[in-house]
Amino acid sequence: MTRGHIVFLLLILFGGTFIVFTLYKQKSRAPLGMSFSPVFQLIGKSTRSTDIALTRMLPIDQMDEKEYGEAIAKEYLLQADKKDKNYIYLNALIKEVSKFSKKKFKYQVFIVSSPVANAYALPGGVICVTEGLLSTMTSEAQIVSILSHEMGHIERGHCFDAIKFELAFKKIKSGTTGQLADIAINCFLHHSFNKTQENDADEYGYDLLVLTQYDPMACCEAFKNLQKQEFKSRQSTIVSDYLDTHPPLPLRIEKSGQNALQWWEEHQDEKRYVGHKNLIDRVSMTEQAYEFEWIKEGSIL
């Protein structure tokens, strides 16, 4: 062994000791213990890229998705109560948030009557939010974080990718064949990258939340509220980790929480809006911003 090797060895041992000491001080823990979920999420990137490439090869574009979305929105609009304060409130929020959209869609939010806390996005800018979700969330910032996440699905083409064959085959008047192709692809492939898509939408949602005036920590708090709704604790196995449609909530809480903490660390002079009262009153921040809802570095001003 050369002298260089010895110096290198000492440097590694020194670096390793520093990391161990830091970990010992921070008491850092993996939220799930052992889990295959992050690995599948990472591997899913390559399958997802292939799927994106496949979508790009088909003779369909944003205009097709827009038309499809408008058709869906028309169906929902027939059933929607436009005077409902939840409907008005959520559409006021999405109007503000969708200013950051790069796709020329008209984003619309519809209320679904269900006690289960859930939200989902449909192609062409349609987002559905359940009543259960509205009662689960505790601030306007949290609602915005959910809407941002759903916008992420639409902006990054996740919804579009899921109906690509239907849209393509519609052009040759064979939409059913396309639907069947989509179902087949989704059955065989989707499990391998749906967690990747959710993670992608989480990242988009967080980036969008940071661009607004809302507290970045709201994303983490929204996930924590959703976690409270989970009845049983999650058992991690290789099969369940593969088949799960979403990344486990503890992982999403860890990621969004640490990112928000880091953001506050780097922006100590900024103030951000939470909006507990806004959600209770169903009045968006743009209509009425309360002074006491502004926070600075995690504490109410």
Place this chain on the structure above:
Amino acid sequence: MSKSLIDFHKAERYILHSGYVLIGLFLIRNMAFHFTTEEFWGPLKGRIWIDLLAVSIFMFWGITKKEEPSNYKSWKYLHPLFLELILLFSVINIAIELNYSYLPLVWISIAIVSFILAGWKHEGIGRLHVYSFGLFILSIFHQVILYNSTMNYVGRALTFLDQPFQLACIFIVLAFSYLVFFYKRAVLLAINWPHVLQFMKPLSDVLYKRAAFIGVYLFCAFLLSISYFMFAPVSSIIPGVIWLLLSIVAVTLSFQNQSTNFMGVDRYLLHIGYIFIGSFLIRHLLVHIQVEAYVGPFKIRFLIELLALAVFVYWATLKPKTIRYKSWDLLHPLFIELIFVFSVFIIALEVNAIWQPLIWMIVAFALAFVGNNKQWNLSRLVFYSLIMYWIAAFQTTFVTSTYIVPSTEMLNQPWVYGTASVLFQFIFLAYFYMKCSLENIEVPRSLLFLNRYISLINNKRNVYIFYPLIICTAVFLYWSYDSSILTLLWVLECAIVFIISILLKEQHFRYIALGSLAICIIRLVFYDMVQASTLNRALVFLGVGLIMLGMNSLYNKFKTRF
């Protein structure tokens, strides 16, 4: 003198027998009654004083030798077993009397003492080497089981030396010291086993052959488990980092012992180094990547990954004097591949998707540069650089070009990095074409199958390095530009391909260029004429015409090349 009525020789024999009987009676009584008495005599329990006295007497028996060779069977068969009696009696009584927290420490201490005693020139105690090894194994198992059952006490109000953590640390030092001494000094071949214990001889022979294997592997399993039990309750990340550090300790020790070759221990140290690396990788994938905590501006996970890379580089730079083991030949060269794959993994995990194509290209350049350097003898990296170039071209075209970010800042826009990546791809293409060769690439024995693919690519080298970029650029243009100007840009690309065909003197590029040009003209006439505005149409027609004129003049000038 009259003849004595007593036969002293016979009397001596019976006195000896009665001594054995008394010892037997003492042992029975000791087992049956002494353990039940808790009375203290001074600082110690009465029974401990008795045990100490008994051990002293057994030792007296043990060291007593007859001056003349004796014919008594008892002397021949029973007397040598006093060593075993002392050891067994001590072990049993210590196990009963001492606090269980200290027992592994005591076992390893007895193992060390036994080992030192075995080195004395005293006749017939060489077998203590074997017993000490047995005690070492016992202590290892006991320590793991004990720590596992007592780790919940960590942090309780115990004195410093009562904490399981501290005791385990002392144990590790002692066990390691024992192993070092054992491999350097143990004499396992010339052991003089008593008649009664002749059946143990095969055991010492097996130990002679397998002591390095058993000891090192057992100690490795012990370190893996004890470090997990010691640190996992504090932070689930620490065990993985400890394993990583232990891997370099193992490989360094293996190198240190290469020339000395104590029982071939260097080979097994190398193996456990691999085991530690494998364990780290599994733990990193299943546990570490969940952690998102930061230290300053960096994620702690990223720091661990950098440390891992440094460890892999350290391993890769170690070259044995002579290749004696298969692992050196088959596994060790793969550390270069491990570094490559792990770096790709880190980039995929840590770097924002929009930066990735650019980073892939930087990696491709680094690989091509290192692979080209003959001094390092890593020519296969040139092949890997080509793979990275393909990945970058694919990602730029299919992912980055249509990736959407909410930010409006220019430096956050995917097209900025996509364009930079395309630029890098062109520079790489030129560098690779001029400087890199896929001929005579050396691959390790375990990767010989790659030769097939390398020669396949090398046979049509220009096809594999030029076409990915040509196709990806065409697709990139399709998604990035308006249809009116798209045809013009495609025609321009056709002209570039045509120039490439002149430079490389390869006909297929010319056919592709002219075929694509024909498609572009059809598109221009039947599609763009309808879609584009008059001004655009005029400009595109003019541009296409000029490019075709240029191509024609180039053809006339260089037609001898075709």
